[in-house]
Amino acid sequence: xxxxxxxxxxxxxxxxxxxxxxxxxxxxxxxxxxxxxxxxxxxxxxxxxxxxxxxxxxxxxxxxxxxxxxxxxxxxxxxxxxxxxxxxxxxxxxxxxxxxxxxxxxxxxxxxxxxxxxxxxxxxxxxxxxxxxxxxxxxxxxxxxxxxxxxxxxxxxxxxxxxxxxxxxxxxxxxxxxxxxxxxxxxxxxxxxxxxxxxxxxxxxxxxxxxxxxxxxxxxxxxxxxxxxxxxxxxxxxxxxxxxxxxxxxxxxxxx
Amino acid sequence: xxxxxxxxxxxxxxxxxxxxxxxxxxxxxxxxxxxxxxxxxxxxxxxxxxxxxxxxxxxxxxxxxxxxxxxxxxxxxxxxxxxxxxxxxxxxxxxxxxxxxxxxxxxxxxxxxxxxxxxxxxxxxxxxxxxxxxxxxxxxxxxxxxxxxxxxxxxxxxxxxxxxxxxxxxxxxxxxxxxxxxxxxxxxxxxxxxxxxxxxxxxxxxxxxxxxxxxxxxxxxxxxxxxxxxxxxxxxxxxxxxxxxxxxxxxxxxxxxxxxxxxxxxxxxxxxxxxxxxxxxxxxxxxxxxxxxxxxxxxxxxxxxxxxxxxxxxxxxxxxxxxxxxxxxxxxxxxxxxxxxxxxxxxxxxxxxxxxxxxxxxxxxxxxxxxxxxxxxxxxxxxxxxxxxx
Amino acid sequence: xxxxxxxxxxxxxxxxxxxxxxxxxxxxxxxxxxxxxxxxxxxxxxxxxxxxxxxxxxxxxxxxxxxxxxxxxxxxxxxxxxxx
Numbered sequence: 001x002x003x004x005x006x007x008x009x010x011x012x013x014x015x016x017x018x019x020x021x022x023x024x025x026x027x028x029x030x031x032x033x034x035x036x037x038x039x040x041x042x043x044x045x046x047x048x049x050x051x052x053x054x055x056x057x058x059x060x061x062x063x064x065x066x067x068x069x070x071x072x073x074x075x076x077x078x079x080x081x082x083x084x085x086x087x088x089x090x091x092x093x094x095x096x097x098x099x100x101x102x103x104x105x106x107x108x109x110x111x112x113x114x115x116x117x118x119x120x121x122x123x124x125x126x127x128x129x130x131x132x133x134x135x136x137x138x139x140x141x142x143x144x145x146x147x148x149x150x151x152x153x154x155x156x157x158x159x160x161x162x163x164x165x166x167x168x169x170x171x172x173x174x175x176x177x178x179x180x181x182x183x184x185x186x187x188x189x190x191x192x193x194x195x196x197x198x199x200x201x202x203x204x205x206x207x208x209x210x211x212x213x214x215x216x217x218x219x220x221x222x223x224x225x226x227x228x229x230x231x232x233x234x235x236x237x238x239x240x241x242x243x244x245x246x247x248x249x250x251x252x253x254x255x256x
Numbered sequence: 257x258x259x260x261x262x263x264x265x266x267x268x269x270x271x272x273x274x275x276x277x278x279x280x281x282x283x284x285x286x287x288x289x290x291x292x293x294x295x296x297x298x299x300x301x302x303x304x305x306x307x308x309x310x311x312x313x314x315x316x317x318x319x320x321x322x323x324x325x326x327x328x329x330x331x332x333x334x335x336x337x338x339x340x341x342x343x344x345x346x347x348x349x350x351x352x353x354x355x356x357x358x359x360x361x362x363x364x365x366x367x368x369x370x371x372x373x374x375x376x377x378x379x380x381x382x383x384x385x386x387x388x389x390x391x392x393x394x395x396x397x398x399x400x401x402x403x404x405x406x407x408x409x410x411x412x413x414x415x416x417x418x419x420x421x422x423x424x425x426x427x428x429x430x431x432x433x434x435x436x437x438x439x440x441x442x443x444x445x446x447x448x449x450x451x452x453x454x455x456x457x458x459x460x461x462x463x464x465x466x467x468x469x470x471x472x473x474x475x476x477x478x479x480x481x482x483x484x485x486x487x488x489x490x491x492x493x494x495x496x497x498x499x500x501x502x503x504x505x506x507x508x509x510x511x512x513x514x515x516x517x518x519x520x521x522x523x524x525x526x527x528x529x530x531x532x533x534x535x536x537x538x539x540x541x542x543x544x545x546x547x548x549x550x551x552x553x554x555x556x557x558x559x560x561x562x563x564x565x566x567x568x569x570x571x572x573x574x575x576x577x578x579x580x581x582x583x584x585x586x587x588x589x590x591x592x593x594x595x596x597x598x599x600x601x602x603x604x605x606x607x608x609x610x611x612x613x614x615x616x617x618x619x620x621x622x623x624x625x626x627x628x629x630x631x632x633x634x635x636x637x638x639x640x641x642x643x644x645x646x
Numbered sequence: 647x648x649x650x651x652x653x654x655x656x657x658x659x660x661x662x663x664x665x666x667x668x669x670x671x672x673x674x675x676x677x678x679x680x681x682x683x684x685x686x687x688x689x690x691x692x693x694x695x696x697x698x699x700x701x702x703x704x705x706x707x708x709x710x711x712x713x714x715x716x717x718x719x720x721x722x723x724x725x726x727x728x729x730x
Contacts, residue, residue, distance in 0.1 A: 062527055083665075094684065097665040106520060126499065137363075137383055137404055142440075147369045149443045155300060156699045159691040160663070162444035163506045163631065168360060168405045172632035175502040181514060184500050184634060185412060188402040190384040196401070209497070209521075448691060449708045507687055 006202055009237040010117040011111050011216075011230035011251055019085055020254070022239060027088055029081055034092050036148035067223065074223030075101065075140065077223055082108060098160060098175060100141040101225075104171035106132070107177065109227040117231050119212055124176040129183040130171045130187055131201055132229075137167045138220035170218055183210050192217045192228070194248035199245070201232050219251065228252050258480035261418040261493040262441030263640075264428065265344040266584045267336045267521045270471035270571050271306045274316055274603075275339065280588045283596045284616055288570045290455045290467045298442045303457050306469030306572030307437055308332070326389065327376060329436045333390055337432055340474040346483040347476055349394045350564040353427040355420065356400040358387050358434070359413035360576035363404075366438045390432075396611075406630030407539070408498065409433065410579020414475060414626075414638050415496035421479040428478045428568055437470040441575070442449055448506070450543055458540035458566035458598055458614045461605025462492050466541045469572020473580030490643035491587055495526030501633035508545055508629055512553030514636040515627060519557045519584075522637040528623055530558040533639075535619070537586045537626045540566020546629060551606035553635075559625070565613040569599040579628050583638065586624040590642055595619050651722045658718070661696045662689050674719045690715060703728050 012021045017029030067074060082104045086096055091111050099107060119128050141164040147159050163169065168186040175184065183204055187196075193235075197215055204210040216229035228251065232243045241247055267275060271289030272282040282289075286607055289306035298305065310328075317331045320338060337356075341349055348354060363383045366372050380383050387400040403409050403416065410433035417429040435441075443470065445451050452465035463559055477493065499521070501514035508514075523530060536559060538550055547566075567582045574581055589595055597615040604612060624640045658678075660678040662685065676682045679690070690711050697703045703725065705711060714724045 044298075094666065098663045098688075129298075130500070135382065135384065139381065142362075142365065145444065146440060149439060150369070152300065155443075156695055157443040157445075157447040158695060159447040160688050162447055163688060165440075165444065166404070166406045166631050168632045168634060169505055172500065172502075172505045172634070174504070175500040175633065179502050181500050181502050181517060183498050184405075185403065186405045187415075188387075188404050189384040189399075190388075199425075200419075203419060207416060207419075234312060252565070447695065449694075449706075504686065505688075 003206060004234060005233055006205055006232050006243040007236045007239070008115070008241040008243050008247065009231045009233045009239055011228070012112040012114045013254065014085070014105060014109055015225065015228040015254070017081055019112070021116065027085055070198045071222050072155065076222065078220070078225050093177065100161070100164040102138055102140055102167070102218065102220040103164060103170045103173045103214060104169065105220050105225055105227045107173050109229045110219065112212060113214070113229050114178060114230055117237070119214070119231060120180065123211050125179050125181045127182055127211040128180045128215040129201070129204050130174055130180060131185050131197065131215045132171055133187040133189050133190065133192065133197065133217050134167060134219040136219055137188055138165050139221045141165055174214065192252045194245040194252065198243055198245050198248055258422045259424060260481070261421045261477050261479060261574050262481060262484050263475065263481055263491045263587060264347055264485065265339040265340040265476040266587060267343070267474045268471065268581050268584050269308065269332050270469070270574070270581065270636070272570065274312070274335065274476065276584050276588060277642050279407060280585060281583065283570055284594065284599070286616070288455060288599050289469065289593040290569065290572050296366045298437060298439050299446065303442060303451060304467045305437055305442070306467065306471070308470055324393070325375070327367065327374065327380065329364050329434060330386060330389060332436070333432050333434050334393055336472040336474040340430065340476050341499065343640055344483070347428050347478065349396050349430065351398050351428070353400050354395055354396065355426045355429045355519045356391065356394070357403065357413045357416055357429060357431045358390070358400050359403045359409035359580065360434050361404060361409055362435060362438065362441060365440045366436065368440065373379070385542055390504040406632050406634060407573070407575055407578060408630040408634045408636040409576040410473065410581070410593065411440055411496070411583070411626060411636040411638050412498060413580060413629040414493060414495060414583060415498065415636065417477045418496055420494045421477060424479070426477065427480050428483070430473065431475045431477065431580060433577040434472040435470060435575040435577050437468055441537055442468060452542060455600050456542035456569045457600045457602070458538070458542045459551070459604060459606055459610070460542070460601050461603050463542040463544065465549060467569065469571045469574045471571055471574040471577045471581050473577050473584050475580055475584060489591060491590055492641055492643060493525070494528065494639045494641045495522040496636070496638035497521035497525065498634065498636045501635065503633055505633070506631050508549040509633065510548045510549070512556065514633060515550065515629055515637070516556045518637040519553060519559070519625070520628065522625070522639050526639040526641065528639060528641065533559055533562050533584065533622045533623050533625050535589060535624045536564040537624060538563050538564050538566045538581050539628050540568055542566070542568060542597070549626065550605050551608040551610050554610050555608040560608060560610050562645060563611050563613050563619065565596055565598040567596070569601070579626065579636070583626045583640070586626055589642060590621045590624055590640065592619055593621050595621065607643035647722060647726065650725065651718055653720050654725070657696060657700055658693070661692050672718055675704045678715055678717055697725070699723050701729055727729055
């Protein structure tokens with residue numbers, strides 16, 4: 001089995017009211033940090049590792065916004081943030097509003113890495129892999145489904161909620177939007193496992209089961225959300241970042 | 257040089273028994289675990305489902321002399337993994353070279369109901385917490401790998417075992433697939449109007465939906481040939497693949513192209529042509545769409561004449577456990593050269609003339625293809641082969 | 647009837663999470679499925695839940711939904727004919 005070096009060719013993280021694309025703060029709840037309001041602008045943001053502004057926009061240094069107190073209010077706040085990111089980037093996908101919070105988060109993050117690096121234009125549908133993980137599974141919508149069956153006198157389980165009570169549905173949403181038909185798997189870890197993820201994705205590419213991969217972590221539960229998605233390819237591309245555990249760990253923890 | 261993946265031990269826990277042998281015997285005797293459950297905490301109306309006797313679980317669990325409290329799901333896992341390990345003392349779960357893989361769709365989701373927490377902390381609903389207590393119980397030095405990928409979770413667990421054993425990171429892998437019957441899941445499928453009014457009828461022209469079930473299946477794999485059980489025909493995992501329909505989040509592709517891709521990739525990896533497949537253990541959930549989709553994929557893969565069954569009318573649809581439980585039955589079918597008839601199947605009701613087994617019969621079973629599909633448009637296939645044929 | 651249709655439009659938007667659609671966007675006789683709103687099989691099941699939850703009307707067989715859910719107009723007519 002050949003052990004060629006693979007590379008992270010684009011990445012995006014959403015956490016604490018901020019969107020970071022290829023290590024540049026692109027959007028923030030407080031203030032729009034960059035003028036990115038079109039696909040072109042998104043593409044330009046990730047054009048060169050050296051050209052990326054080293055300083056973050058001043059809003060990133062601002063004190064964290066005061067958060068709501070109840071779980072329900074937190075979920076609404078986070079859900080509203082996702083909708084504002086969706087609108088800001090004009091992602092224009094009617095199915096978006098039907099998705100649960102976890103899938104909305106996965107969808108937005110995947111759109112932002114793929115607009116930057118459209119894998120479907122370079123590789124065959126059945127050769128693109130999607131490998132994603134999280135900690136809370138689909139617990140956010142699980143609670144919602146549980147709520148609809150708690151009162152036997154007001155018993156109305158919702159099929160559109162139930163269908164989302166499986167974490168791998170977020171893979172489906174990405175696959176459907178981009179017509180990706182290759183290897184896919186969803187894993188649960190208590191925290192992002194950069195060693196397993198890099199080894200497994202590398203093995204898929206090195207054994208020819210995939211030519212590239214969308215991978216990472218998408219978690220949404222009780223006022224905490226964190227999405228970190230990246231594309232892995234055999235060529236270094238513009239970013240020239242090695243796909244390796246230490247590198248993934250740094251990016252996950254938001255270090256340069 | 258890629259290492260081979262050998263089967264070292266197996267166990268099934270279902271309403272049909274607490275060992276693989278017991279289960280297989282019941283299947284041969286045409287006994288189903290799917291029963292009518294009149295009124296229950298699982299559903300407002302009566303349903304047909306496969307439920308394991310609570311008293312039997314407790315009786316068996318007491319024999320293990322474990323004092324720590326475990327949930328119903330965890331008891332099934334501990335019982336099943338223990339039984340499989342007992343079968344093959346060459347497998348050391350406390351070794352750094354042994355990994356546990358857990359495949360489940362919802363784990364301890366029954367704990368989400370405030371009326372059924374049984375004193376367990378809400379933290380126990382996290383799958384990694386469930387995995388941690390199991391790891392601790394067996395004193396395994398490695399964090400278990402947890403797969404939660406809808407109804408292909410079981411087959412995916414087996415495929416992951418093969419892929420990990422090939423690259424020598426581990427020598428042994430214990431795959432445990434498990435899911436329990438819960439109101440959470442029953443109510444969800446009812447909202448989809450996908451639950452059958454009677455015992456499910458896979459591939460049948462009058463099929464009207466699924467019968468849910470619960471169970472636990474454990475398969476132990478090793479890449480060390482000498483650790484296989486003595487006097488047992490070696491059976492290997494020769495290929496496996498996963499694909500996505502990229503069509504709809506709950507409905508399968510109308511053409512079966514996703515499952516076809518998974519099957520073709522599996523056969524190619526195993527270097528087994530369609531003509532050499534002796535038996536197919538289908539997904540066969542008995543919904544209108546799934547069974548039709550499978551028929552199309554099987555036909556396009558040139559497997560239409562291969563004897564095929566679905567075991568879901570015996571076990572119910574056991575979700576995360578299905579791929580493991582049904583693969584074990586396939587393995588025992590290979591050991592005994594017996595093909596199990598599809599319970600409650602009468603007349604073919606799909607658009608392609610696939611070969612659905614009606615009655616249990618003897619046959620040379622040297623290869624077994626297991627297929628699975630799940631919510632999220634995912635598909636998986638895995639091929640088992642007897643070593644004598646190589 | 648017009649009141650019912652108007653109310654129903656609001657309920658459909660809420661039940662199906664059609665956040666970017668307004669009542670004015672839904673024409674009384676426009677097809678709900680296929681073109682028009684482009685609803686799918688899960689939405690059809692949700693409309694069945696809507697009928698039961700808001701109007702006490704049970705539909706056992708989802709296949710019956712095709713005729714009933716053709717448009718908001720046919721849905722409103724069905725409700726009027728069957729409301730408990």
